[in-house]
Amino acid sequence: MFDLQPSLSDASETVPLSALQHYSYCPRQCALIHVEQVFDENEFTLKGRWAHTRVDEEHVRSEAGHQIVTALPVWSDRHGLSGKCDVVELRDGTPHPVEFKHGERKAHRWDEVQLCGQAICLEEMFHVMVPEGAIYHISSRRRRTVVFTSELRAETLRIAAEVRVMIAKSAVPPAVNDARCNGCSLRRACMPEATDTGNRPDWHELMLRMEG
Ligand code: SF4
Numbered sequence: 001m002f003d004l005q006p007s008l009s010d011a012s013e014t015v016p017l018s019a020l021q022h023y024s025y026c027p028r029q030c031a032l033i034h035v036e037q038v039f040d041e042n043e044f045t046l047k048g049r050w051a052h053t054r055v056d057e058e059h060v061r062s063e064a065g066h067q068i069v070t071a072l073p074v075w076s077d078r079h080g081l082s083g084k085c086d087v088v089e090l091r092d093g094t095p096h097p098v099e100f101k102h103g104e105r106k107a108h109r110w111d112e113v114q115l116c117g118q119a120i121c122l123e124e125m126f127h128v129m130v131p132e133g134a135i136y137h138i139s140s141r142r143r144r145t146v147v148f149t150s151e152l153r154a155e156t157l158r159i160a161a162e163v164r165v166m167i168a169k170s171a172v173p174p175a176v177n178d179a180r181c182n183g184c185s186l187r188r189a190c191m192p193e194a195t196d197t198g199n200r201p202d203w204h205e206l207m208l209r210m211e212g
Contacts, residue, residue, distance in 0.1 A: 014075065015163045017083025017117045020156060023163045024110035026180050027204075028190060030163060031172040038189045066091050074121035081160060085118050095122040097133040098143075109155070111135055112146050116156040119148050162207035171207075 022030035032038040060069050067090040075082040087098040097118040101111055112135070119130040136143045146152075165171075175181070175192035184190070 014080045014082040015160050015167070017074075017081060017114055017121070019163050019167075020081075020117045020159050021110045021114035023159050023166070024108070024113045026176055026184065027162075027166065027173040028175055029184060029186055031166055032186050032190060034163070034167055035170050035172055038186060074118055074125060076121040076124045078124055079120060079157060079160060080164065081117055081121055083118065083121070085122070088122065093126070094128055095119075095126055095130055097122060097130070099133070099135050100138060101135055102138050109152070112152060113156050113159060115146050116148050116152050117160065120153065120156065158204075162204060165207045 016034065019030050019034050022033055060067060062068065069088045069090070070086065072085045072088045073082070074085055085097045086100045089096040089098060097115055099111065099115045099118070115133050115135060119133055123130050130148065132145055132147045134143050134145050166173075175190055175195045177192040177195075181187055181190070181192045
C-alpha cells in the first residue's frame with residue numbers, strides 16, 4: 001500500500017495539469033483561466049464535470065486484481081507540476097493513469113498532453129517508469145491506450161515550461177479566432193472576433209525566449 005498523503009510541493013509554484021490541456025487547446029484560453037481567473041460554463045464544461053463526478057471522490061478499491069485509486073493528487077517537484085488523476089490503476093506496482101472524457105476522440109493531442117503530465121508526476125512519486133495510460137470516452141464507452149513516447153513527453157514538458165512563463169509574466173496571448181472558438185466555453189469573455197488583431201506572433205517561441 002502506498003502513502004496517499006505525502007508532502008505536496010508548494011502548489012503556488014507549480015503548473016496545474018489542467019493548464020497543460022488548456023494551453024494545448026488554446027494558449028489564450030489557458031491565460032484567461034489561469035492568469036485572468038475567468039471561467040464560464042458551456043455544454044462542454046458541464047459534460048466534462050459530469051464525466052468526473054463518478055470518479056471525483058478520493059478512495060481506493062480493488063478490481064480484477066488491480067488496485068484502483070480515484071481522484072489521486074499527484075505532483076512533480078522536478079518539473080513543477082501538480083494536479084489530480086481521475087483514476088490510477090496499480091498493476092504490479094506500476095501506476096496506469098486513466099482520464100475520463102465526455103466527448104469523442106479529438107483530432108488534436110491536448111488530452112494526451114494532460115495524461116502524459118499525470119504520468120510524469122506518477123513516475124516521480126512511485127519511482128517507476130509509467131509507459132502508458134488510457135483515455136476513457138464516456139459517450140462512446142471506448143477506452144484507448146495512450147503510449148507516453150519520448151515525443152509526447154517532450155511536448156508535455158515544453159508546454160509546461162511555456163505555461164509557467166505565461167503565468168509568471170501574467171501574459172495573455174491574442175485570440176486564435178478559428179474553429180477552436182466554436183466549442184470554447186470562454187468565447188463570450190474572450191470575444192475572439194473583436195480581439196483578433198491579425199497580428200499573431202509565434203507565441204510558443206515568444207514564451208520560450210522569455211523563459212531564457
Ligand atoms: S474563444 Fe477562441 S481564442 Fe478565445 S479562448 Fe476560446 S479558443 Fe481561444
